[in-house]
Amino acid sequence: MWKPSFPPACVGGATNELFPQHSKTRKTSGTNVPELPKRPHFRYIPEHCSSMQRTPPALPQPRSGGLLMQETMRWNYRAFDGTPYGYVSQREERRGSQSPSVKHKLLPHFHGDDVPGIPGTLPGTSRIFGSETLKSRSNPVFVTGTEKCAYALQGLGLQAITSLGRHDQVHLADWALLAKASEIYLLIDDHDNGSKYAQGVYQSLRPLLTETKIYTLECAKIDSSNVCSYLKTFPELAGWNELESLTAHPQRDKIASRLSLGIKGNREPIPPNWKFIITRNNHKLITANDFCNLKLPPRQLLLSPWLAEGSINMIFADRGIGKTFFCLSAAIAIANGEDFVSYTAPVAAPVLYLDGEMQATAMQERFRALGGTNTKAPLYIYTPDVQDQDSGTPDLGEDAGRNDINSLIEQVAPKVVFIDNISTFVRTGNENEADSWAPVQEWLVQLRKRGIAIVLVHHANKEGKQRGSHKKEDVMDVVIQLKRPDDYISGEDATRMLVKYTKARHLEAKNTRDMEATLCNDEGKLIWAYADGDPSYALCTELLKSKALSYAEIAEELSVSKSTVHRWKKKAQGEGII
Template sequence: MRLDPTQLETNCNGIVATDIDTFLKMKIPPRTCLLAPWLPSSGLTQVYAYRGVGKTFFALNVAYAVATGGEFLGWTAPTPKRVLYIDGEMPASDMQARLRTIKGNDVMNSDNFKLITPDIQDVVTPNLANEESQIELHSYTSEADLIIVDNISTLCRTGKENDSDQWTPVQRWLLKMRSEGRSILLIHHANKSGGQRGTSGREDVLDTVIALRKPQGSSPTEGASFEVHYEKNRGFSGNDAQAFSASLSMMNGKQVWKTESLQASTYQRCVAEYKKELSCSEIAVLIGKNKSTVSRHLKKANDEGLIQYEH
C-alpha cells in the first residue's frame, strides 16, 4: 500500500525521509492475509517445484480459494478478493479441464477470477521483464488484489536466469505492485538438484517461499501428491510453518485434497510397505529415510497391534 507522503519533506528528487517519531505516529494499516498464514496482503511470494509435481494444480487452487473466500490445504481466505492469473504455457484445453474440476457447480462472482492464457491471445505472451509489457498489462493488474505469475521462465524472460542483474526489471515491477497494495505469487521451476532454478537473489524481497517436493518412493499412478516445505516464512512461525503432505483425488468430477503431517505420512507409509513384506532396510531405501527412523515407526505400529515387527 502506498502511504501518503504529502505531509512529509521530500528532496529535489522526490525521495521522502522521515524521523523516527513521525514515522511511528503514522497510521499504517496492519497487514492482513489473502490466504492465511502465508500469503499476505501487499505481499510477494513464490512457490517452486520440479516439473510434474503439481505447481499449476497448486496455483489454480490458491487462486480459486482467494477469489471465493474459500479454503485450500487448510489455509483460509477471510474474504473474497480479485485475482488475476497470468499463465505462460498451459494449453487452453488443459487449463479449462483443470478449472472445471476445481469450480464444479459452485456459484461465485466470476469477475473475481480473471485469466490471461496464451491460446486465447492474438498477441505475443507478455514478458514482465519488459516495461512495455508491464504497461500493456496495467489495465488488468491495476484491478487485482492478487496476481499469480505462472511461471517465471515463460513470463519473465530475462535471458540468463543466474544473472541477478537481469532480474532487476522484474523486481522493480514486483515492488511497484506491492506499493500499490497488490500481492504477487510467482510460480517457478526447480533445478535438477531440487533447489529453485536461477539466481537466489530473487528471494531477497519475498515474504514466503514454498517448495513442493515429490514424496520419496511415490508412483505416477498415485496422482498429484507433494510435500509442502516452507523455505522462507516472514510473519509466521511455529505450527503454521510446519511441513506437511498433500494428495489429490477426484470425487464426482471435482478435486478433493487430503493433507497430513509429514510424520504421520511417513508412519503410515512404513506400515503399508512392511505389510507388503519389505524389510526395514528396504523400506528405508524406498522412502528415503534413515533405517533408524523406519524402525522407530515399525516399533510404534507393533505396540499398537497393527503389525508384528520382530526387532
C-alpha cells in the same frame, strides 16, 4: 438577531484605489507598485486595522460567459504598517439583480490595477493575508485555508492568517514571520486540498521552527467543513453571514473563548506521515520514532496464514509435481472465500491468473474439475491460446511487457496476481544473472505499494532449489516448495506432494510446518486432502523410537531408501523427538 457593523478603515484603508497616492512607489517594468516594507518578526500595527473591506457599489464589474459578475467581498493583503499589497475579490455570477447566485469566484488582484492576476515576481512577503493581526508571540496563531475563515477569526481578536493561492502555491509565501511563535494551529478544511494545504504549510514552516509547538485540527472531526461552519453551530451565531465581521459582536469574547477551547480540545500532533524528509530526487526519510507512529494499513490476509495483501511470494517445484493444480486451487479458494487444504480465505477477493504455457482446453478442463466455474468474486484468466494471432505473451523483462500487465491490473483491480510461470513471462535476460531480475523486482515492489499481492510460479533446479539467481528471493515474503514425498511411487500414487516453507517472513513457527497434500479424482471432480507434517517421516520416527525394526526393514516398510531413514533420524534428533 445580531446585526453586524463594520469597523472604520485602517491605514491606507477603505478606498477604491488599491495603491493610495501617498504610499511610496518604485518603478518596475513601467508600472508603479508600492515599496514593500521590510518585515521583522512580530512587528504589529494597532488592533483597529481591518484586512477586509466591503465592496464599493460604484466599482465596474466584469462579466463571465455573459453573466454579471457581482463583487461581494474584498480581502486586503497588507504589510505590518497597513500598506496594501493587493487584494482577493470574491465575486458571484448572477443572471440579474433578482436571481440567485450561480457560483462564487475568487480573483486575486496584485498587479497594481484592476486587472486580476498574480505577477510571477510577487515576493513571498506579499503572499500572507492577516500578518497585521499578529500581536503577541505568546498567543497562538491559527492558519486557515481561506481568507474568509482567517477574517472570521480575526474578527474575534485571534491571530489568524492564510496565504495566497491554492495548496500548490504554499511554498511561494514567506512564512518566516511565524518563526518565533509559541503555538501554531493548522486548521484543516474537510476536503482533499485542505489537507494538502495544511501539509504544505507545515513543510514550509518545518525548517524555520525550533521551539514552536505546532498542532493540527481536522474540521471533519468537529463535524464541520471548515472553521466558519463550526462557528455557525454556536447559538450566539445563529443566522450569521460568514462574510460579516465579528469585531463588534456583543458576545465576541465568549465566542472566541468557546472556539479556542473547542480547537484545543480536538487538536492533534502533526501526523507522522507529514514528517518525511524529502530529497530533491523525491526520496523520503523518516525517523524511527515517527515511522513507528505511522498509521499504516493493516496486513489483510487473502489466504491464511501465508498470503497477505501486498506480499510477494513464490511457489516452486520440479516438473510434473502439480504446481499449477496447487496454484489454481489457491486462486479459486481466494475468489470464493473458502478453505483450500489447511489454508483459509476469510473473504472472497478478485484474482488475476496469468498462464503462460498451457493449452486453453487443458486449462478449461482443470478449472471445471477444480470447481472454478462459478466463483463469488471474479477470477480473471489470461492464457495464450485465446489471444489474437499477432499478440504475443507479455515479457516482464521489458518495459512494454510490464506495461501490458499493468493495463490488465488497472482494468480488473485484482487483490492478488498469480504469474504462472517465471520462465514464460520473463524471457529477456539470463535467469542466472541477478541484474536481469532487477527491473522485474522493482516492478513487483511497485505493485506491493499498491497493496496487490503477487504469487510467482517457478521451476526447481537439479538440486531441488528454485531455478536461477537467488536474488529472486530477496524481496519475497514467503517461498513454498512443492516436492514428492520420499515414499511416493510414480505411476501408482495420486497427485501427492509435500508442501514446505523455504522462506517464511512474518509467519510464526507453528504456521510453517510441513504438510502433505493429495489431489484425488472423485468421479471427475478433483478434491484435495491433506495431513499436517510428513506422514512417512512421522511413522519413521515412531518406528525408530520403538526399536522394533532395523533401518533396512523401516526403509522397506515405508518404501524409502536406507539413506532417507538415516536422514529422518538425524532430523528427529535435532527436533528432540528421539
